[in-house]
Amino acid sequence: MENHQRNAYIFSIIVAIGGFVFGLDAALISGGFKFITAEFNLNEWQVGAIGFGPGLGVLIALPLAAWSSNQYGRKFTLQTIALLYIISAIGSALASSFITLFLARFLGGLAFSSITLASMYMGEIAPPKIRGKLVSMLQINIGIGFSIAYFTNYWILQQMNSNADWVQTLNLVETGWRLMLGIETLPALIWFGLLSIIPKSPAWLIYKNRFEEAKDSLSKVYPQNEIENHLLEMKESISKSNNNTSVGSQLSTIFGKSMRVICIVALTLAIVQQSTGINAIMTYASTMFEQLGLGTDGAFASAIWLGIIGLLATTLSLLLIDKIGRRPLVIGGLIWIILSLSICAYGFKTASYKLTRESVQTMSNIPNGNRLMSLVDIEYKSDIEFKEALRNALGVQSARDNSDILLQEASNINALLILIGILSFVAAFNFSIGPVMWVLLSEIFPIALRGIAIPLFALISSTVSALVQFFFPWQLANMGASVIFLFYGVMVFIGLTILYKYLPETKNLTLEEIQQKLQKD
Numbered sequence: 285m286e287n288h289q290r291n292a293y294i295f296s297i298i299v300a301i302g303g304f305v306f307g308l309d310a311a312l313i314s315g316g317f318k319f320i321t322a323e324f325n326l327n328e329w330q331v332g333a334i335g336f337g338p339g340l341g342v343l344i345a346l347p348l349a350a351w352s353s354n355q356y357g358r359k360f361t362l363q364t365i366a367l368l369y370i371i372s373a374i375g376s377a378l379a380s381s382f383i384t385l386f387l388a389r390f391l392g393g394l395a396f397s398s399i400t401l402a403s404m405y406m407g408e409i410a411p412p413k414i415r416g417k418l419v420s421m422l423q424i425n426i427g428i429g430f431s432i433a434y435f436t437n438y439w440i441l442q443q444m445n446s447n448a449d450w451v452q453t454l455n456l457v458e459t460g461w462r463l464m465l466g467i468e469t470l471p472a473l474i475w476f477g478l479l480s481i482i483p484k485s486p487a488w489l490i491y492k493n494r495f496e497e498a499k500d501s502l503s504k505v506y507p508q509n510e511i512e513n514h515l516l517e518m519k520e521s522i523s524k525s526n527n528n529t530s531v532g533s534q535l536s537t538i539f540g541k542s543m544r545v546i547c548i549v550a551l552t553l554a555i556v557q558q559s560t561g562i563n564a565i566m567t568y569a570s571t572m573f574e575q576l577g578l579g580t581d582g583a584f585a586s587a588i589w590l591g592i593i594g595l596l597a598t599t600l601s602l603l604l605i606d607k608i609g610r611r612p613l614v615i616g617g618l619i620w621i622i623l624s625l626s627i628c629a630y631g632f633k634t635a636s637y638k639l640t641r642e643s644v645q646t647m648s649n650i651p652n653g654n655r656l657m658s659l660v661d662i663e664y665k666s667d668i669e670f671k672e673a674l675r676n677a678l679g680v681q682s683a684r685d686n687s688d689i690l691l692q693e694a695s696n697i698n699a700l701l702i703l704i705g706i707l708s709f710v711a712a713f714n715f716s717i718g719p720v721m722w723v724l725l726s727e728i729f730p731i732a733l734r735g736i737a738i739p740l741f742a743l744i745s746s747t748v749s750a751l752v753q754f755f756f757p758w759q760l761a762n763m764g765a766s767v768i769f770l771f772y773g774v775m776v777f778i779g780l781t782i783l784y785k786y787l788p789e790t791k792n793l794t795l796e797e798i799q800q801k802l803q804k805d
Contacts, residue, residue, distance in 0.1 A: 286507070288503075288504065288505050288506055288507055289411070289414070289505075291504045291505050292409060292410055292411060292414065292418060292505040293418070294481075295409055295481075295482045295483065295504075295505065296406045296409070296410065296418040296419075296421055297421065298475075298478045298479065298481060298482055299362065299402045299405050299406055299422075299479075299482060300402060300406070300421045300422045300424070300425040301425060301471070301474070301475040301478065302362065302365065302366070302398035302399065302401075302402045302422075302425075302475060303398070303399060303402060303421075303422040303423065303424075303425035303426040303429065304425040304426070304428055304429040304432075304471060304475075305366075305369050305395075305398065305429065305468065305471055305472050305475055306395075306396060306398055306399055306426055306429060307425065307426040307427065307428065307429020307430040307431075307432075307433065307591075308429040308430075308432060308433045308467075308468045308471060309338070309369065309372070309373070309392050309395075309396075309429075309468055310338070310429075310430070310433075310563065310566060310567060311429065311430045311433035311434060311437075311566055311567070311569070311591070312433045312436065312437065312464050312465055312467070312468060313334070313335070313389070313464075313465065313567060314433075314434075314437065314566070314567055314568060314569045314570050314571070314587065315433075315434075315436075315437025315438075315440070315441065315461070315464050315570060315584065315587075316437075316461035316464050316465060317331060317334070317335075317568065317570065317571060318570065318571075318688075319460060319461040320334065320385065320461055321684065321685075322685055323458075323461075324381065324382045324385070325681070326382060327680075328757040328758045328761050329757075329758060330382055331757045332753070332754045332755065332756065332757045332758060333382075333386055333754065334382075334385060334386060334389060335564075335567050335568065335753040335754065335756065335757070336750050336753050336754035337386050337387075337389030337390040337392075337393060338389050338390065338392050338393030338396055338750075339393060339396075339746060339747075339749050339750025339751075339753055339754065340390055340393055340750055341389070341390040341391060341392065341393020341394040341395075341396065342393045342394065342396035342397055342743075342746040342750070343393075343743060343746055343747055343750060344393075344394065345393065345394040345395070345396065345397040346397050346400060346739040346740070346742055346743040346746060347739065347743065348394075348397075349361055349365075349397040349400060349401055349739050350736050350738075350739035350740065352364070353401060353404065353488070353739070354488075354491070354736070357484050357485065357488050358401055358404060358405040358408070358484070358485040358488055359405070359479065359482060359483075359484050359485065361401055362398065362401050362402065362405065362479055363476060363479050363480075365394075365395045365397060365398045365401065366395070366398075366472055366475050366476035366479060367476060368391060368392070368394050368395035369392065369395040369398075369468065369472035369475075370469055370472045370473060370476065371391060372388050372389070372391040372392030372394075372395060373392070373465065373466055373467075373468040373469040373472060374466065374469055375387070375388030375391060376388040376389060376392070376462075376465040376466065377462045377463070377465050377466025377469075378462070378466075379462075396746065397739065397742070399422065399426075399722065399742070400738055400739050400742040402422050403419055403422055403722035403723075403725060403726045403738070404485075404726055404734060404738050405482075405485055406418050406419045406421075406422065406726065407419055407723075407726025407727060408485045408486065408487040408488070408726075408734075409483075409485065409486065409501070409505045410505070411505065411506060411510075412793060413606065414606065415606075415723070415726075415727070416602075416605035416606040416610070416723050416791060417602050417603075417605065417606055419719075419722055419723040419726050420598065420601060420602040420605055420719040420720075420722075420723060421602065422719070422722055423598045423601070423602075423714060423718050423719030423722065424595065424598045424599060424602060424719075426594075426598075426718075427591060427594040427595035427597075427598045427714060428591075428595055430566060430590065430591035430594055430595075431588070431591025431592055431594070431595055432591070433591070434569070434584075434587045434588040434590065434591045435588055435591070436464065436467060437464055437570075437584055437587070438584045438585055438587070438588055440456070440460050440463055440464055441460070441584050443456055443460070444456050444457050444460040483500075483501040483504055484497065484501055485501070486498040486499075486501040486502045486518070487518060487734070489501060490515070490518045490519060495515070498515065498518075499511060499515060502514060502515065534733055534736045534737075535736065535740075537733060538729075538733055538736065538737050538740070543802075545786055545788075545802055546728050546729065546802050548782065548786050549724070549728065549783070549786050549787055549788070550724075550725060550728065550729075550737070550741045551741065551744065552779050552782045552783055552786070553614075553717065553721045553724060553725070553741070553745075553779075553783070554721070554741040554742070554744040554745035554748070555744065555745070555748055555775075555779065556618070556717065556775065556776060556778075556779030556780075556783070557717050557718070557721050557745055557748075558745050558746075558748035558749040558752055559748055559752070559772065559775035559776060559779065560621055560625075560709075560713055560717070560772055560775070560776055561625075561752055561756075561768070561769070561772040562709075562710070562713050562718070563749045563752060563753055564752045564753050564756040565590075565706065565709070565710070566590060566710075567753055567756075568753075568756055568757070568760075569586075569587040569590055570584055570587050571757075571760070572706070572760075572765075573586045573587060573703075574687060574688045574691055575632075575667060575691060575760070575765055576691075576695070576697060576699040576702055576703065582692075586703065589707055590706070590707070590710050593707045593710050593711050593714075594710045594711070594713070594714040594718075595714075596711070597710070597711040597712070597713075597714035597715040598714040598715070598718065598719055600715060601613060601714065601715045601716065601718075601719050601720070602719070605719070605720065605723065605791070606791055609789045609790075609791040610720050610723060610724055610787075610789060610790055610791060611787050611788070611789045613715065613716045613720050614716050614717055614720050614724075614783060614787060615780070615783065615784055615787070616716065617712050617713070617715050617716015617717055617720075618716060618717060618776055618779065618780040618783070619780065620708070620711075620712035620715070620716070621709060621712040621713060621716070621717075621773075621776050622773050622776050622777055622780070623708075624705050624706075624708040624709035624711075624712055625705070625709055625769045625770070625772050625773035625776065626705075626769075626770075626773055627701060627702070627704065627705030627708065628702055628705035628706055628709065628765070628766075628769040629766045629767075629769040629770040629773065630701075630766075631697070631698050631701045631702035631705060631766075632667070632697070632702065632764065632765040632766035632769065633766040634697075634698065635666075635667065635695065635696065635697035635698070636663050636664065636665055636696045636697075637663070637664040637666075637667065637669075637670035637691075637694040637695055637696065638661065638662065638663045638664065638694055638696065639656060639659050639660055639661075639662075639690075639693060639694050640660065640661065640693075641657075641660050641661075643693040643694070644656045644657055644659075644660060646693070647686075647689060647690070647693065650678070650682060650686050650689075650690075651678070651679075651681075651682040651686075652677070652678045652679060652682050653678075655677040655678060656677055656678070658677055659673055659674075659677055664694075666764050666766075667691075667764050667765060668761075668762065668763070668764045670694060671683065671687075671761065674687075674690060721745075724790065725737075725738050725741060725742070726738065727790050727793075727798050728790065728798060728802060730799050756768070788801060788802060
């Protein structure tokens, strides 16, 4: 491997660590929900708010990130984001109330723009033939972050149940969730330090008319005989864009007639990616697996497979994206997602719930547990009916805090079928629209508009994600898992129909050739 290609991989790996930290941040909270809910006595809306906090933060951060990336550069903005991750992790671990935890999570959401900025930067330094692989590394690192987070949560849970001296000294039974959220500080610090190594984006330097610096940055990632050519192409791309650099003018160009196809593709990708429900499933993984009657330990252990399957699927996507192209991965992946969600919806729809006298006797330590006798041998056809009966019998708090063992004892459900459906869904997402959306967004917009366009459509995606995560606990409690998965499947089908018509193929094309292919006079 030649030096310039090695440098492209090194710089991309460093920037992609932002995806790893994002994955940690998004998934570590899944292990803490049960304990946080009990400690702060939260209702479904407050639980949703904790999950929604980062989503709200990123809605505010993306416009600021767009401005900062154009004004001060991609590198400076990424370093600022790394600092926000550090502060958020420390604040979450030390939170003393629902409000302080929400604010710390909100601050972490300001850093979630790392995915947008990282994909933008990597798309701008990567040579065309390996651009798909390099940008896809971001999703791989997200998958690694999820996997490490689930392993960490499971390990901490096991230690909380042990009698080791250090567990007693740290009072881990009470503080375990704080360790889960605070452990992110170390990788965030490492990422912040490594970002000092990467060069400034050559595209941003040209945008700022700093041509010699741009040439120097390009020399690190392109062979010498291609640098001048690439400089000319980028200059031409900027000269063809609207010379008025105000935000309003750039937005007018983005939504103009000549970019109609680009906007349709970007908007559909942004909405569909999060309408799959992926972030709700990953954020509330342990809660979702408790619905299968697996108990707390089983739910935490099963969540580990989400990270592993997602990582394997993303790796396969990385190997294929520059060979078979972006379009086949997206279209085929969305069909796969729909089938997987349908399996989950069917599995939950056919479940039933019934407590026996023997199972009630084993749960005598549950507060108001004697009241469960009134539910013995009554079969409930949905999780909604069963949860409502539990709340009426035990009270809201007792039913909530003991939901894991109650579901474990009462469920008559095809857990294996639903588990296969969920894992298949995670694999399909990470094989297709998960990583490929970021590759496409880094390719389809002109240089002069990229600093505004990518954060804008990432903002739309994040808005959908925030709403999905906020409503998920309430939906699970009031609508049931079957309806949720069915709704996600319908949304994906609508997106599939649109993308089948408009999504172009961009593999092996330079960023400038893609503009010529997509823009109309």
